[in-house]
Amino acid sequence: MLGGAGVLLGVAAAPAQAAEVAYATECIPPAISGLPPVQGTTKVEITAPAEAKVGDEVEVVWKFVQAASKNPNILDLEANTVQPTGTLKAAGAQTADIAMQGPRENPPIPKNTDMRLSDMKGKLKLTAPGEVSLTPGAYNINVNKPISTDTKCSPKETVKPAATIKVTDGSGSSGGTTGGQPTVVPTLPTSLPTGVPTSVPTGTAGPTPSESETGGDDGGTSTGGGTGGGDGGQTDFTGKEVQVPYECKTPIGDKEATSPVQINAKKDGGSFGLTVQFKKSVMDSPADIPKDSVKPSMEVALGGADKGTVHVEGPTNAEPIKSGDPIEIPDLKGTYKPGASGESTLSPGVLTIEALGTTTTCTPAKTEVSLTLDTSEQASGASGGGSAGGSAGGSAGGSSTDGGLAATGAEDQGSLKALGLVAGTALLLGGAVFTFMPGRRVR
Structure with a gap:
């Protein structure tokens, strides 16, 4: 040759x-x-x-x-x-x-x-x-x-x-021999990533909390029990922070973690603008992340008088994130159109993170009500209209992902830092897989 x-x-x-x-x-x-x-x-x-x-x-x-x-x-x-x-x-x-x-x-x-x-x-x-x-x-x-x-x-x-x-040495003298060694029969390779990345975090996973501005103005708020019907003109409702135990399905296995989450609402006519916040957690990006790579969303579970889910989401990261810089995730926003009259509860539901072609889905192990609203039924609202799709079931507001009404309006980039992507970023041979690890509460 x-x-x-x-x-x-x-x-x-x-x-x-x-x-x-x-x-x-x-x-x-x-x-x-x-x-x-x-x-x-x-x-x-x-x-x-x-x-x-x-x-x-x-x-x-x-x-x-x-x-x-x-x-x-x-x-x-x-x-x-x-x-x-x-x-x-x-x-x-x-x-x-x-x-x-x-x-x-x-x-x-x-x-x-x-x-x-x-x-x-x-x-x-x-x-x-x-x-x-x-x-x-x-x-x-x-x-x-x-x-x-x-x-x-x-x-x-x-x-x-x-x-x-x-x-x-040039005269033809060497004293050496040629030839290679015999082939050693290899064992079968594993199906794990070669060269991994083939990417992307061990440790328990689940969304880590992030830092955010509280939603709503100071003009009259209610924690975990705001009312939106006979509210005497109240328009802003502040939910309580609840600890949500998440069970996550990630591309690299099942993970569990608990995150503090809060749901706030602002009344607009018969509907409510929702803002879901993951509370403060300290974390930096473990690697350079391109712009428009991370897209979070959630199905807020309805309960009490109403049933179904409300889709909320945040925009993708507008700028690249450098390694070592804080990962800032905006508040998740959407519109809740009530489908029933009475006391309706809102609970953090299924969380989805889409990142660089991969999807991680985190489902609450149990329902934790963050906000209660006094609602009035609206045409094509959550409980009775086709836009609601399905039933969340249960007076506590189940975690079904059926349905999804909601016009989302997540243009605002809140001050949320990190939805728990710290060691939850897996880069597998060039792919990025986002999972979560429990964040430490910061007060």
Whole structure:
């Protein structure tokens, strides 16, 4: 084989050799992901000239026959987003670390399929006669979308040389032999992320609270029991802060956490503008996050006289968020149009976070009423109209996600800091998965 596989530069090319080696490998996901180390098997083919002489600069090629694991069942990776780099160890007549790098070239890699890494190349200047063995070492996998992340993989056993170059002193004397080592039969790879990110946080998950301005004016408020019917002209109603135990379904497993949440309302005719706030929590972004990447929403559960849900949501982040900066999530807003007359309760319901193509859904383990309103039935309102869709059931306001009336109007960016995305950001081989960890209450 001449040319790309093994080229002897500066002299006539000698026949190339290609040999495989397999070794147990541990891949460390980026800290942002919170994922545990991945154990798998890497299978590599090294191609190099069989012979060369002192002073020659030779090119060697590292081909990934098998990566340590598959792309997990999280995100499809786009074409040309993955780039490997690594170190090839030279030993024997001379010792050196050969820097290897492959182009950012890969076909689309669907979820739960084998990783496809490009061939890496490097050059070695030969300095002494004898045999020079070539042994693959640690390597890194970088994914540049949606943000740049690295997964570091290293051997967990002594790796056998994959190829040997016979180096002469120019007179034909070397005393070396050529040939690679026999292939070691690899174990089956895991289906965990290779190079993880393949992204995105261990630890318990669930929304962390955030800091926000209280909704409503000072003109007459009621905590957890405001009335909107015979209210004597009251228009602003402040709910009480309730501790909501969330059970979250995330792309990397089930998580649980409790968050303090408050629902406020402002009466407008027969309807109410709702504002849902996640209370203060201290947290910074664990990585650079592009603009328009995070979209939160909730189905507020109705109970008491009324039934159904009210959809509230916040806008996506208008600007990129730099690593270390606070993540600011706006208040979630929507419009509640009553479908029944009487005392109606409002409780935090199912929370959804859409982030970079992934979805995390958190459902309250139990209902906690934050606000009670005195309501008057409106045409096509929650309980009786098609816009409500379904029934939340229960006088306490169940957590059904059926329905969803509501014109949302979440243009305002409140001062909410962090909806608990701190260690809840998982970046899996270029994908971002948002989960949550319990936040500490700050008072």
